[in-house]
Amino acid sequence: MRVLKRNLTAYGFLCAALACFAVFAWYPMVREFVLSFQRTNLVDPPAWVGLDNFAAVVRDPAFGTAWLNTVAFTVLALVCGYAVPFVTALVLNELRHARGYLRFVVYLPVMLPPIVAVLLFRWFFDPGPGLFNQILGLFHLPGLAWLDSSSTALVSLVIVSTWMNMGSATLIYLAALQNIPPELYEAAELDGAGILARIRHVTIPQTRLILMLMLMLQIVATMQVFIEPYMLTGGGPENATVTVAYLMYQFAFTYGDGYGQAGALGMMLMLVLLVFAAFQLRLTRDEREVTA
Amino acid sequence: MISVGARATERRARERRRPRPIEVRFRTIVSPHQLNSRWGRRIYWAVLLTVLTLSTLAFVFPLYWMVTGAMKSGEELALMPPTLVPRAPTLDAFAEAWELFDIGLLLRNTAFYALGGWLVTMAVDVSAAYALSKLRPALGNVVLGAMLATLMVPPMVVLIPLYVTVSDLGLLNDPWGLWLPAAANGFNIFLLKRFFDSIPKELVEAALIDGAGPLRVLWSVILPVSRPILGVVSIFTIVTSFKDFVWPLLVMTDSDRMTISVGLSQTAGAVPQNTIMAGLVIAGIPTVVVFFFFQRHIMAGLTAGSIKG
Numbered sequence: 001m002r003v004l005k006r007n008l009t010a011y012g013f014l015c016a017a018l019a020c021f022a023v024f025a026w027y028p029m030v031r032e033f034v035l036s037f038q039r040t041n042l043v044d045p046p047a048w049v050g051l052d053n054f055a056a057v058v059r060d061p062a063f064g065t066a067w068l069n070t071v072a073f074t075v076l077a078l079v080c081g082y083a084v085p086f087v088t089a090l091v092l093n094e095l096r097h098a099r100g101y102l103r104f105v106v107y108l109p110v111m112l113p114p115i116v117a118v119l120l121f122r123w124f125f126d127p128g129p130g131l132f133n134q135i136l137g138l139f140h141l142p143g144l145a146w147l148d149s150s151s152t153a154l155v156s157l158v159i160v161s162t163w164m165n166m167g168s169a170t171l172i173y174l175a176a177l178q179n180i181p182p183e184l185y186e187a188a189e190l191d192g193a194g195i196l197a198r199i200r201h202v203t204i205p206q207t208r209l210i211l212m213l214m215l216m217l218q219i220v221a222t223m224q225v226f227i228e229p230y231m232l233t234g235g236g237p238e239n240a241t242v243t244v245a246y247l248m249y250q251f252a253f254t255y256g257d258g259y260g261q262a263g264a265l266g267m268m269l270m271l272v273l274l275v276f277a278a279f280q281l282r283l284t285r286d287e288r289e290v291t292a
Numbered sequence: 293m294i295s296v297g298a299r300a301t302e303r304r305a306r307e308r309r310r311p312r313p314i315e316v317r318f319r320t321i322v323s324p325h326q327l328n329s330r331w332g333r334r335i336y337w338a339v340l341l342t343v344l345t346l347s348t349l350a351f352v353f354p355l356y357w358m359v360t361g362a363m364k365s366g367e368e369l370a371l372m373p374p375t376l377v378p379r380a381p382t383l384d385a386f387a388e389a390w391e392l393f394d395i396g397l398l399l400r401n402t403a404f405y406a407l408g409g410w411l412v413t414m415a416v417d418v419s420a421a422y423a424l425s426k427l428r429p430a431l432g433n434v435v436l437g438a439m440l441a442t443l444m445v446p447p448m449v450v451l452i453p454l455y456v457t458v459s460d461l462g463l464l465n466d467p468w469g470l471w472l473p474a475a476a477n478g479f480n481i482f483l484l485k486r487f488f489d490s491i492p493k494e495l496v497e498a499a500l501i502d503g504a505g506p507l508r509v510l511w512s513v514i515l516p517v518s519r520p521i522l523g524v525v526s527i528f529t530i531v532t533s534f535k536d537f538v539w540p541l542l543v544m545t546d547s548d549r550m551t552i553s554v555g556l557s558q559t560a561g562a563v564p565q566n567t568i569m570a571g572l573v574i575a576g577i578p579t580v581v582v583f584f585f586f587q588r589h590i591m592a593g594l595t596a597g598s599i600k601g
Contacts, residue, residue, distance in 0.1 A: 009506050010429030017420030017481065018435070023461075024454060024473040025442040031453035042459050094322055095340055096314050102343065104587065105351045111583040111590075113535040115553040116576045119560055119568060120358050129370055131357060137373070163350070168594055175595040182319030189323055198321050224448035227537055231557060245448045252452050253542075262452045270449040277444040 032270070035263030042259065053264035057251070060261075065239045066247040070223055073154060073161075073243060077222045080162040081169065082215060088166070089173035090203070103174070107167035117164040118231045122147070125156055125232075147233050150240035157228040157241055165221075169214055176210045177203070209283060216280035220273050244269050355576075362386065362569035369565050389570035393559055398552040399574070405540070405551060406533040409471045413529045414522070416475040421484035422510050426496055436485070439478040448538075455542050469543045474533060480525050483593075487521040488514060524593040527586050531579055 011018075036053055040046035057063060092102055109117055124131040125146035133143035146156045184202045193201060204211070226245040229235055235242035235250070244265065252262035314336060316324040326332045361369065363381040389395060420439075424432050454473060463469035491514060499513045515522065540551040550558065552575045560568050583590060 006427060007429045010423045010427035010432070013419040013423035013427065013506070013510075014429070014435065016416045017439070017475070020416055020472055020476040021439055021442065021478075023457065023476075025445075025450075025476040025478075026438065028450045028453040028457055029442075029445060031457060032450055035453050035456060040456070042456060090321070091339065091343055093320050095343065096316065096327075096336075097340055098344060102347055103591070104583075105347050107591070108351055108355070108580065108583070111531070111579045112576045113553050113579060114537055115557050116358075116572045119556065119572055120354060123361070123565060123569070124354070124357075129372060129374065131354075131374070134372070134374055163354075171591060171594055177320070178318070185319055185321060185323070195321055203321060220446055224446050226448060248448070248452065252455070259452055259456055266449045266452055270446065273446045273449065274444075277446070281444065 032263055032266055035260055036267045037260075038263075039257075039260045041257040046260075049260065053260040054268075056258075057261050057265045057268075060247070060251075062235070062239050062242045062247055066242045066244045069154060069239075069241060070225070070243045070245075073158060073225055074219060074222045076155065076158040077161055077225075078215070078218060080158060081166055081218060081222070084162065085166045085169035086173050086211070088170045089177055090199070092170070092174055093177045103171060106170050109164045110167040112164065114164060114227050115231070118160060118227060121156075121160040121163070122232055148237060150237045153233050153237060153240045157225070157232060160228055160232070161222070161225065169218070172210065172214065173207065176207045180206045209286060213280060213283045216276050216283065220276050220280070223269070223273060358569050358576075359573055362389075362566055362573050364566055366564055366566060385564075385566040385570040386574070389563075389567045389574065392563060392567060393555055393571050395552065395555075395571065395574055397548060398550060398555040399578075401544075401549060402534060402551040402553075403578075405467055405470050405544075406530045408467055409474045409533045410526060410529050412471040413475045413477060413480065414526065417477060417480040417525070418484060418515075418522075419510070421481050421488055422514060424481070425485045425488035426491075426509070426514070427506060436481070439481055441478075442476070443478045443482075451538065451542070458543060464543055465546050465549055470533070470536075470540060473539070474529070477529075480529070483525060484518075484521060487518055491517055520589075520592075523586075523589050527582065527589050528593050531582060531590075534579055 035046075037048060037050060038046040039049045039052070088106065092099065092106075095102070127133055127143055127145050127148060130146070132146065136143055144152055147153050180203065184206065185198055188198045188202050224245050225243050226249065229241045229243050229246045230249065233241040235246055248262045248265045248269070251258035251265060255261070313328045314333065316327060322332070327336055360378050360381075362385050363378045363383065364375070365380070365382065365384075368375060368379060423429060424436050429435075458464060458469045458473070461469075463472070495513055495517075496509055499509045504512070535553070536551070537553045537557070541554050541557070544550050544554065547555075547558075556568075556571050556575055560571075563571075
């Protein structure tokens, strides 16, 4: 009786959360699967169409480009967004002055609403009076077309993305670096290890798990890139910046009643990302074993 | 005795000649000894200066450009090369932006969604975490696992089915369409539960013996000792909701219900550059102010976030 009562109170406290998760987290996952086999305009009852949605998505002229762009964006964003924060954190951790200021400044862009960063950079990228071409002009370099040229548009998006996101990775690395026991460096130094050797044999092995974890997190996050192409290029020029998430949005809201196709494309993206998420899960488990 | 005293004076004299050593409170890659060697100091100051300059240029200068851009006239903005300091700084663009974008309304909307979302999220997630941590129902771990599993699902992937669900429920253009999905946050529940787990059982049992019911225990025992984690979760919930773009873009489509991010994005194409910048400055101020005052909480939450799972 007492056990029953305890369970009843507990589920009383849980019911709001259970309802929220059921309707807005668990059900949409199922709905995603179902949706990809249906045609619906949200008004009439949905019709089953088998694999038609998948076929339509694959036949879309932008499909291949979108995947290539997403992979290219992810790789470029990792080159900047992965190495740069780690090196920044390494350097910041060595400094003994202005630490508070530097941490504040690095994280500042993360705090801004993304729309602010994106619209600000749209102005910087302006080929005429934009800041970036002005700076190139200062060094007597020719200006670039930035967002207006299919060869530089994707790189421009990577620049915005790195600027507004690198702060959080930097601070996470910084926290990891501060957890390294100083004795390890002292021991390495006694063994005659120079600075580079200490980074290689102490710093990197000690932060290996968080480095791997952040790699997975960043791959998953950047593969969902949407706001940059949506606001800055609209997928252009010549589809050079159409990403999978942006194409999904277009299927659903621009092409008209393509929720099913968007769902099908979402399923494909999910399968790819789940592989990385599974990796991440395993790494988190490893890390918990290490820290426990 | 005398020789010790003499040595001390000698040492003091030497210290006066040598510059003050760089203080090292914790050991890192470079050893304190290396750092305070002659070349170590020179390199250190050079690196410090470079890092300060570079990070200010990279992260502060763009914001300076945004603020001063909003204070320049349209003609001045078109100048080549641009002026570093506005010639005749004016706040006209801010007034214009306020009118054009209807920023007062957008800010009110955004603040209302953020605060309402915060209340709903806290009520739902705190009680769930309390139940899972202290009341420990049957299958509690299964429930927790299912909630944490949602963290593995990339948000963009469930965006469309979530939109379809919210639309089926008739919650489009309704603040609940923002609040309820936000409350289904596995990470909040994880953080709160982990903190509640660390509260000693004796504290709860003592209150129960005094005849307090479970709600009373939550309100008068658990919540007062959980201030730090409640602060972290609150700030993150409010800031995330304030910054959110994609979901409000889909859900709040009526022009008088838009958030500030969505409102700016919809009008920005047809507005002079200085007016856009003024709008951006206004949109950026609230989160930057929050960051300024709650830096510690935010950074603590960030590093807690890195070991989620």
